[in-house]
Amino acid sequence: MKSREIKFRGMDIMGRWFIGLLSVSQGKAGQPPVGYYISSAAGQPWAYQVRPETVGQFTGLLDKNGKEIYEKEEVIGAHFNGSYKEGIVEWSNALASFVILPMDGEYCHVDLCQQASSLLVINDMYVP
Numbered sequence: 001m002k003s004r005e006i007k008f009r010g011m012d013i014m015g016r017w018f019i020g021l022l023s024v025s026q027g028k029a030g031q032p033p034v035g036y037y038i039s040s041a042a043g044q045p046w047a048y049q050v051r052p053e054t055v056g057q058f059t060g061l062l063d064k065n066g067k068e069i070y071e072k073e074e075v076i077g078a079h080f081n082g083s084y085k086e087g088i089v090e091w092s093n094a095l096a097s098f099v100i101l102p103m104d105g106e107y108c109h110v111d112l113c114q115q116a117s118s119l120l121v122i123n124d125m126y127v128p
Helices: 112-118
Strands: 008-011 017-020 022-025 035-038 048-050 056-062 068-070 073-080 083-092 097-102 120-124
Touching (some): 008 048, 017 035, 017 048, 056 083, 056 112, 068 073, 097 112
Antiparallel strands (some): 008 017, 008 056, 022 035, 035 048, 073 083, 083 097
16 A cells, blocks of 8 residues: 655745644744744755644545645535535544545535545635
8 A cells, every 4th residue: 555645835924825844933042933944945944934724634545637635725526415515624632534624614524535536626815
């Protein structure tokens, strides 16, 4: 069984997205100022400071067009109670998996792994 690639993405204050590993600095000796950082392609852990509310983990899944699906993205095509609606990809601690939460406030969730091949990523919650 192939394990999924672990990576994150985050947006800096200029609205630029970065993808890499996530590091959280507590501002201790030898670390940059307190904040969230995405590594560079060369592996530098403190390369890009990003806004914490924009950080999302790669789910390991692709939408129907082959686009990577990240936590906090808006998707459409997930089947919610018999109809197709838009939802946000989130991590569920209770279910220990990524789920899709409907944007209309309806209480239900859909297991992302079961629906990924029929989804379409349409937006990110933090597009400026």
